[in-house]
Amino acid sequence: MCEALKKNYQLCEEIGRGKFGTISRCFHSISGDFFACKIIDKRSLADATDRECLENEPKIMTLLTPHPNIVKLFDIFENDDFLCMVMELCEPFTLYDMIIQRTLSEHQAALLMKQLLEALSQCHKLGIVHRDIKPENLLFDGRNNLKMADFGSAVWLPEGRSVKGVVGTPYYVAPEVLMGWEYNEKVDVWSAGVILYIMLAGVPPFYGESAAEIFEAVLRGNLRFPTRIFRTVSPAAKDLVRKMVCRDLSRRLSAEQALRHPWILNEGKAMQ
Structure with missing residues (x-):
């Protein structure tokens, strides 16, 4: 887990799973707001294509974040083993x-x-x-x-x-x-x-x-x-x-x- 993430956010319950990782609700104590945190274990990525997608996702979301119909990316934390992306928290239904x-x-x-x-x-x-x-x-x-x-x-x-x-x-x-x-x-x-x-x-x-x-x-x-x-x-x-x-x-x-x-x-x- 990214230590920098823990210093800034309090992780709460798991709310979903994606192709490469888990998504948990998290709390930012300074703003008092809740967000969604996608946590990807890089060690679980099987091949070069998966690794390329991992590298692309935060870059792509950063480009798209201003659009009102795309989930916003607020923060990124990364170390050798994990990538953590703090995103807009949406409703619990799709x-x-x-x-x-x-x-x-x-x-x-x-x-x-x-x-x-x-x-x-x-x-x-x-x-x-x-x-x-x-x-x-x-x-x-x-x-x-x-x-x-x-x-x-x-x-x-x-x-x-x-x-x-x-x-x-x-x-x-x-x-x-x-x-x-x-x-x-x-x-x-x-x-x-x-x-x-x-x-x-x-x-x-x-x-x-x-x-x-x-x-x-x-x-x-x-x-x-x-x-x-x-x-x-x-x-x-x-x-x-x-x-x-x-x-x-x-x-x-x-x-x-x-x-x-x-x-x-x-x-x-x-x-x-």
């Missing part, structure tokens, strides 16, 4: 917790998707690809603003460059990742489109009993809108999903383009 309880109205889904796309647009302008967009990584602050979290798989890409490597979560990962092709920031748009589908339908567009079956369904890419589920969903909402969950990269929208889609601009309300 978008995943919300959508397993109920499907959302189009208005609710559009407001949430707009915030997610705003965060992604900022990431992509800075050349940052999150690579693990999923409901569990979308938190909320005390005013119900959506907050993108967990940049443990993120990578920085210079303009016009691409990256390889299978990273992500089965339901949400884009087909070009699974194919082993080089890919760019549009993998995040695919994942966001899958989340939009789930918010509207209550079920994922690609399903299987195992990770392998899910991957096969993603690779087939047969995007359907069953009438019994989508009977009341507007054509505009389905149009946006189609343009985000699109196998053809040249036709898949960017985050900035998705923000300008009429359904987002109209906040999911009935089109006149």
Whole structure:
């Protein structure tokens, strides 16, 4: 553990676990405020890719911290064995917790998707690809603003460059990742489109009993809108999903383009 962290913060209970470490609530006695502290044991990192992600995460979060829909980073402590990041403390529920309880109205889904796309647009302008967009990584602050979290798989890409490597979560990962092709920031748009589908339908567009079956369904890419589920969903909402969950990269929208889609601009309300 970082001794400098203990001098500045009092660690409280564990509140979560990420890919590389634990997250605990912590208290700053001088300000009287509570924060979230992500503690990563460097000794547990298996390979060079993991170590690179570890080095990137605090740098990426520092770049993104001013954005209102991205979890803010306040402090970093590091020694030979541990990296500790003190971050904004969010509410104890995620978008995943919300959508397993109920499907959302189009208005609710559009407001949430707009915030997610705003965060992604900022990431992509800075050349940052999150690579693990999923409901569990979308938190909320005390005013119900959506907050993108967990940049443990993120990578920085210079303009016009691409990256390889299978990273992500089965339901949400884009087909070009699974194919082993080089890919760019549009993998995040695919994942966001899958989340939009789930918010509207209550079920994922690609399903299987195992990770392998899910991957096969993603690779087939047969995007359907069953009438019994989508009977009341507007054509505009389905149009946006189609343009985000699109196998053809040249036709898949960017985050900035998705923000300008009429359904987002109209906040999911009935089109006149």
